[in-house]
Amino acid sequence: MRQVLFTFVLFIPLLPANATEWQSVPDSDFTFEVTIEGVSTTGRFGKYDVRFNFDPDHPDASELRVSVDLRAADLGDPDMNSVLFDPAWFDVERFPVAVFRCEEITSTAPGNFVARGTLELKGGTRTVEVPLTWSSDGTEARMRGRFALRRTDFDVGSGEWSSDEYIGLDVTLAFDLNMTEADSR
Amino acid sequence: MLRNSRYAWGRIAIAFHWLLAALIFVQFALGWTAVEVQVSPQKLGLFIWHKSVGVSILLLVLLRLGWRLGNEIPAAAAGLTVLEKRLARAGHGLLYLLMLAVPLTGWWISDTSRIPFRLFRLLPAPDLLPADRAMSELAARIHGTLTTLLLIVIGIHVAAALRHHFLLHNETLRRMFSLRVES
Numbered sequence: 001m002r003q004v005l006f007t008f009v010l011f012i013p014l015l016p017a018n019a020t021e022w023q024s025v026p027d028s029d030f031t032f033e034v035t036i037e038g039v040s041t042t043g044r045f046g047k048y049d050v051r052f053n054f055d056p057d058h059p060d061a062s063e064l065r066v067s068v069d070l071r072a073a074d075l076g077d078p079d080m081n082s083v084l085f086d087p088a089w090f091d092v093e094r095f096p097v098a099v100f101r102c103e104e105i106t107s108t109a110p111g112n113f114v115a116r117g118t119l120e121l122k123g124g125t126r127t128v129e130v131p132l133t134w135s136s137d138g139t140e141a142r143m144r145g146r147f148a149l150r151r152t153d154f155d156v157g158s159g160e161w162s163s164d165e166y167i168g169l170d171v172t173l174a175f176d177l178n179m180t181e182a183d184s185r
Numbered sequence: 186m187l188r189n190s191r192y193a194w195g196r197i198a199i200a201f202h203w204l205l206a207a208l209i210f211v212q213f214a215l216g217w218t219a220v221e222v223q224v225s226p227q228k229l230g231l232f233i234w235h236k237s238v239g240v241s242i243l244l245l246v247l248l249r250l251g252w253r254l255g256n257e258i259p260a261a262a263a264g265l266t267v268l269e270k271r272l273a274r275a276g277h278g279l280l281y282l283l284m285l286a287v288p289l290t291g292w293w294i295s296d297t298s299r300i301p302f303r304l305f306r307l308l309p310a311p312d313l314l315p316a317d318r319a320m321s322e323l324a325a326r327i328h329g330t331l332t333t334l335l336l337i338v339i340g341i342h343v344a345a346a347l348r349h350h351f352l353l354h355n356e357t358l359r360r361m362f363s364l365r366v367e368s
Contacts, residue, residue, distance in 0.1 A: 039301030077299040
């Protein structure tokens with residue numbers, strides 16, 4: 001009990017009074033783009049959870065956590081998906097979930113932010129910066145953004161796949177998320 | 186002599202024949218290896234070459250058919266029965282049909298699957314049909330069956346050519362090497 005209270009007390013100063021806890025709606029768009037044989041191909045993340053405790057006036061006090069269930073990633077073809085889940089690629093048996101933990105959000109322009117944090121993917125952790133836009137009417141919100149990763153930084157497409165001969169090294173992640181207040185659901 | 190005559194194949198027809206024979210041989214090897222190899226960059230590479238060679242074969246067969254239509258067909262060797270001539274004509278017709286149908290069904294698999302492909306890794310292939318798993322599996326079955334059929338017909342074609350040369354002692358095989366051009 002004391003521990004719970006302690007945690008609670010610790011967190012209070014971090015959360016400004018008018019911060020709202022937002023959560024992604026499942027029907028949003030969360031995709032990854034990769035070039036296969038020089039042709040851009042888009043896959044979808046079918047299952048993810050985005051939690052955003054956000055006060056636009058104090059973005060630096062926000063908390064953002066994104067987790068993506070890689071077992072629900074979909075390139076639109078069962079053969080390609082089975083390769084995607086393979087140890088050389090996502091290795092979903094060992095690393096089913098990728099997590100982004102935001103450490104710092106800064107506002108670059110009205111409605112525009114950069115979220116800096118760590119991305120944990122396939123057992124590796126790296127710092128990434130994610131530019132995003134945010135708009136909200138109070139009960140619903142939209143969070144959009146895209147950023148590029150180098151897949152080999154996370155050992156995705158390892159060994160014989162680690163050259164860009166057939167499958168490009170740069171992967172663009174794009175999200176267009178509808179968010180609602182977490183409490184209201 | 187580039188054009189055919191009443192008695193002999195011209196150099197163009199002979200070149201078409203042996204070029205296609207070589208490409209079809211390479212194509213069987215590429216296709217079988219590509220299917221057998223486990224998923225890897227090599228497998229992707231083999232399929233890209235298989236598809237590229239397939240498109241080349243299709244174009245060459247069309248050119249060859251055009252050339253054939255604009256040329257005289259040398260007469261069959263003397264001493265063949267009407268039935269033998271009919272069988273030869275049917276066999277050659279079937280060869281042409283399969284040389285068109287096998288690459289076309291191959292294209293059908295590629296076009297209805299989701300794996301992008303550039304001809305010889307240079308030219309993006311036109312995407313004519315929507316990706317459709319059931320369609321691409323059906324196309325793959327037809328492609329496989331027609332390939333087996335093509336292999337059988339090629340076997341008969343080779344056996345018939347050898348029969349002409351070694352048993353009937355006529356010029357049918359020799360004239361495809363342009364070894365004996367008589368007029």
